[in-house]
Amino acid sequence: MKKKVALIMGGLSAERDVSLVTGAAFEKALKELNYEFQVIDAKEDLPKILAEKKSQIDVALLALHGKLAEDGVVQGICEYLKIPYSGSGVLGSSLGFDKYFTKQILSFNKIPNARFELVHKKSVDWNQVTPPFDFPLVVKPSREGSSVGVSICKNTDEFVEGLKLAAQYDSEILVEEYLEGPELTVPILVDRALTPIEIRPKKGYYDYANKYTSGNTEYIIPPELSAGQIAKLKDIALKAHRACRARVYSRIDFRMHKGEPYVMEINTLPGCTPTSLVPKAAAYEGISFTDFIQTLINHAGLDYEGVR
Ligand SMILES: Nc1ncnc2c1ncn2[C@@H]1O[C@H](COP(=O)(O)OP(=O)(O)O)[C@@H](O)[C@H]1O
Ligand SMILES: [Mg+2]
The missing domain is CATH 3.30.470.20 (ATP-grasp fold, B domain)
Incomplete structure (x- = not known):
């Protein structure tokens, strides 16, 4: 019997739009592979929807990116419900x-990897911002993706702006050598x-x-x-x-x-x-893209498989 797939896409992150495009590509491949599947948008009610539909899902195919998705959170929900999912487990994702x-x-x-300093948003003295390395340097939120919140700074003014931008996306900010x-x-x-x-x-x-x-x-x-x-x-x-x-x-x-x-x-x-x-x-x-999707489905798993 062919596995029943839940294609999970969208989500609540800054990369929602990218996820919808990834999801559309996954959906096309699932159709070409003749899978029986349902599409689920990962909104706030995702845990409830997955719990309700769990008996109709053999594999969760994750077409998600970013916060609450790529960081182990969705993976944790799947672990709890024992729904095998594509890609990395909870620890690897986090x-x-x-x-x-x-x-x-x-x-x-x-x-x-690049030399760096970790800056906590709360501990920044905005009156006296000191760059830890020579310019240019790179400022990025520790937890984001798709270059969202990333700045390449050539002087102190740009550095201050870079910190402010990154701080909109995470409380922990990386400053890296370029x-x-x-x-x-x-x-x-x-x-x-x-x-x-x-x-x-x-x-x-x-x-x-x-x-x-x-x-x-x-x-x-x-x-x-x-x-x-x-x-x-x-x-x-x-x-x-x-x-x-x-x-x-x-x-x-x-x-x-x-x-x-x-x-x-x-x-x-x-x-x-x-x-x-x-x-x-x-x-x-x-x-091919369909081979790739088939591989993700074939290798879907759970962290504690074979352990419990
Ligand atoms: N230390 C660095 N030096 C030079 N360019 C960098 C550095 N870090 C990031 N970049 C540039 O910023 C882009 C996004 O950074 P990255 O760390 O890949 O974060 P993400 O892709 O998750 O947003 C990279 O693809 C690269 O072009
Ligand atoms: Mg990158």
Whole structure:
């Protein structure tokens, strides 16, 4: 019997719109694969809806991004109801979504990442803001995505504005040294690093508009790097995926810095919109979008499976 799928999308995060686009791509694939499925918008009543429909759901396919979705919260609801779900478990989701904790795990595992300082919104002295590093530097909310709340600051005024913006999205703010060099990303699928993709925005950095506006960014696959550098990127990406306890799939964002790969962050529910990177890398490897969705369904699970 084919599994009955609940496609969960939308949600309450700043990335709701992106999630709806990812969800539409998932929906198309489910139709092509002839799945029996229902679409659920992850609003405040999600726990109630899942509890009510649980007998009609074999797998929850998560087309969500951002807060209450990519951070282990939805995963926790599924755990409680024993509904197997796609992607990472509770711990991996939480670790991946919190960039400060991701960096702790990366550093503990000797995986290069940008120097940083954590700033608590409440402890900022707005009359006397002191940048911890030379400009340019990067300010970002610890827990957000899609470049929402991220600023690249070239002077103190921009730094103050950057802190204010990031503070709208999280009480914990990361200030990072700016990594100068090509931007790359490496998708992981079932414990294997796919071919890295180089990301070249035509203007500025890889912000929200450059992520989701078709034509704003050039994607180069395979990247123009040596075979050794590509192998190193893949190796570090897989190490980061495992160290952060990601499961089934993820996408690790990098910048080359002085010729060496530095991890910026890990995405446990990466975007799957028409401009997104995981489907691009999968296609390059000969994995169609429907194969990709089939893989997510096949590998859906629960944290305590086989333990209880
Ligand atoms: N330390 C850094 N140095 C240079 N650019 C950065 C740095 N951190 C982030 N960026 C830029 O900001 C973008 C978004 O940052 P990222 O950490 O990937 O957060 P998210 O994608 O979750 O919003 C990156 O894709 C990159 O273009
Ligand atoms: Mg990113």
